[in-house]
Amino acid sequence: MVLDAAAKAELARLVSELAVVHGKVTLSSGAEADYYIDLRRATLHHAASPLIGRLLRQLTADWDYVAAGGLTLGADPVACAMMHAAAGAGEVLDAFVVRKSAKQHGMQRQIEGIEVAGQRVLAVEDTSTTGGSVLTAVEALRAHGATVVGVATVVDRGTGAREVIEEAGLPYRYLLDLADLGLA
Numbered sequence: 001m002v003l004d005a006a007a008k009a010e011l012a013r014l015v016s017e018l019a020v021v022h023g024k025v026t027l028s029s030g031a032e033a034d035y036y037i038d039l040r041r042a043t044l045h046h047a048a049s050p051l052i053g054r055l056l057r058q059l060t061a062d063w064d065y066v067a068a069g070g071l072t073l074g075a076d077p078v079a080c081a082m083m084h085a086a087a088g089a090g091e092v093l094d095a096f097v098v099r100k101s102a103k104q105h106g107m108q109r110q111i112e113g114i115e116v117a118g119q120r121v122l123a124v125e126d127t128s129t130t131g132g133s134v135l136t137a138v139e140a141l142r143a144h145g146a147t148v149v150g151v152a153t154v155v156d157r158g159t160g161a162r163e164v165i166e167e168a169g170l171p172y173r174y175l176l177d178l179a180d181l182g183l184a
């Protein structure tokens with residue numbers, strides 16, 4: 001796996017500048033923290049999004065998958081960035097969105113987008129703290145007949161996500177850690 005070092009450095013700079021917010025905050029898990037990395041400010045940014053897409057494709061280049069996605073909302077722009085990076089490189093990658101619960105009307109689906117049953121897919125995330133959110137997506141994907149080949153996230157907070165994801169039998173990779181963001 002070869003990452004473009006200059007692109008990674010530029011992404012770290014953008015995430016630090018756009019997304020790191022200092023101050024007491026309650027996290028998704030209910031835990032308290034002294035800073036928040038508001039990744040949506042990067043994953044929805046015109047310059048950061050293409051870097052995220054390209055770098056995550058590089059990070060997972062040796063994994064065999066046909067689609068990427070994860071638990072809405074954080075994972076959605078990450079998966080779309082990868083899809084567009086792939087298309088720009090002449091490669092085929094589809095995306096999907098895992099809802100937190102199945103829609104109650106229309107097609108009543110929990111997983112929107114391509115049909116994942118029987119497919120090899122990548123679970124993505126914008127940031128992982130406990131890993132609980134991405135594992136919710138993994139469970140839904142497995143329940144719908146997909147083979148999850150691994151988990152990739154943009155920022156790892158170094159607070160146990162790797163351990164729980166690996167316990168679920170999946171390899172875990174991330175682009176940036178706290179040291180990359182000057183937070184270690």
Ligand SMILES: O=P(O)(O)OC[C@H]1O[C@H](OP(=O)(O)OP(=O)(O)O)[C@H](O)[C@@H]1O
Pocket residue numbers: 028029071072073074075125126127128129130131132133134161
């Ligand atoms: O690893 P975890 O402990 O699960 O925490 C990380 C999750 O927290 C955030 O989402 P949030 O739950 O705030 O919901 P949202 O995506 O709907 O904004 C983030 O986008 C991750 O999905």
Ligand SMILES: O=C(O)c1cc(=O)[nH]c(=O)[nH]1
Pocket residue numbers: 026027028029035036037038039127128129130157
């Ligand atoms: O754990 C979380 O909820 C969380 C942490 C963080 O830094 N950023 C984020 O979007 N969610």
